[in-house]
Amino acid sequence: MIFGKAGFGGAVADFEAAVSAQDAKRSGKAFVRLQETFGQARESELLDGGPRLAAVLEQVPPAPRAVVAVLVGACVERGADAELCAPGVLAGLRWALEQAVAFADAWAATGGGAFPAPDGGEPGPELVERAGFEAAVGWSTLSQWEMAAVAMLNHPGVRREAGSRGDALRLLGAVERASGLELKSLAHALLVLDDEPLVALHRTSGTGYLLRISGIGDNFQLHTLLADALIGGGHVEGHAPSPQEAAVCRETPGQVETVGSFDLVAPDGELIWNEGAPADIPVVDGVRLLVLDEPSYRRTWPAGRFFPGMRGNALLERALDQEETERWYAHVSPAGNTTG
Incomplete structure (x- = not known):
């Protein structure tokens, strides 16, 4: 069999044609070439x-399918x-x-033991x-599917259209309950909120604020962005993060050491852990x-983004008036009832 053009673009074309024709021998050779040529691919070939690879994924045999998905994710990370x-x-x-x-x-059912x-x-x-073969492949390739899916979910347009996120979370929960396996990056990516209204009540000052949050991977990131919006914005007293600390939580690469400004607390007094996600609120x-x-207590951590490829923000829309604030405080346990 004579292959077409050289390079990643040629490998994609050959793989696409071979998979569509169900030509196992040719698709196997093109699969190897995909991996060999990806590192030297031109931008146009990645875009x-x-x-094209994503469109034929369903037709790819189970074992190599996850590797092709990882290549698709890598293409997306480079602009596709x-x-x-x-x-x-x-x-x-x-x-x-x-x-x-x-x-x-x-x-x-077949004896259990360590997974x-x-x-x-x-x-x-x-x-x-x-x-069975397919069940074993599904299990064995979970980390690759996690990598590929997170590359997609970094993008707000995908998150808006991914109506199946609930199904994936349900299945992920079933895997974790049955095996103890935790895919933390995938779980957090599936939980990311966009254009989500959030009412924050600052108990010390008795004030309340309406914010809108998007693209925030964990509550460490949320914590810093709330402190920037409310303390840095001059609305409440406390420790304000530096501009650099806030920037790395939005879209600037890297991490910067920061200090906690609040305890995040649910209305019933339960602590909202920084290690969790905004969906826990x-x-x-x-x-x-x-x-x-x-x-x-004083807590420090490296400020930054749980997902380096995901832009995050917490925008302050407005301060609540006294009547609105009191109405929200009616849902809140008294101070001192915090549990965790």
Whole structure:
């Protein structure tokens, strides 16, 4: 078989044609070339290749499918259209999670024991014998699907259109409950909120604020951005992050050491942990409601973004008037009832 053009673009074309023709031998050779030529790919080849590979993902055999998805994610990270690439990748993610649930069930039913690490590649004979080939592949390739899916979910347009995020979260929860496996990056990416209203009540001053949050991966990032908007903006007293600390939580690369400005508290007095996500903040009357208490101890961490490729922000829309503030405070436990 004579291949077409050299380079990544040629490998994409050959792989696409071979997969569509169900030519296993030719697609296997093109699959190797995809990996060999990606590092030297031109920008135009990446922009074109990502969507084309994503479009044939469903037809790729289970074992190499996750590697192709990772290549699609890498194309997106270098400029390919995430919204064109995402449907194929997210469909593949759901398939892998479904198979991983089946794997966990089969593993428990055939003697249990410590679960093998999902380290990619084709599963060994023991895994296949105990769970079946597709279930074993789904389990083994979870880390690759996580990588590919997060590359898609870095983009707000994908998050807006990804109506299946709830299904993926449900399946991810089922995998974790059955096996103890935690895919933290994937879980946080699936939980990211965009254009989400947030009411923050600053207990010390008795004031309240309406903000809108987008693209925030964890509550460390949210914490710094809230402190910048409210303390840095001159609305409440406290420790304001530096401009650099706030910038790395929005879109500037890197990390900068910062100091906590608040305790983040749910209306019922439960602590909202920095390690969690903004989706952990309870919804009250259709809006997420957060109480900002004085920090109970000094805590430092490297300010930055949980997802370096995702832009985040917490925009202050307005201060609430006294009547609005009192209405929201009616949903809040008294000070001193904080638990964690």
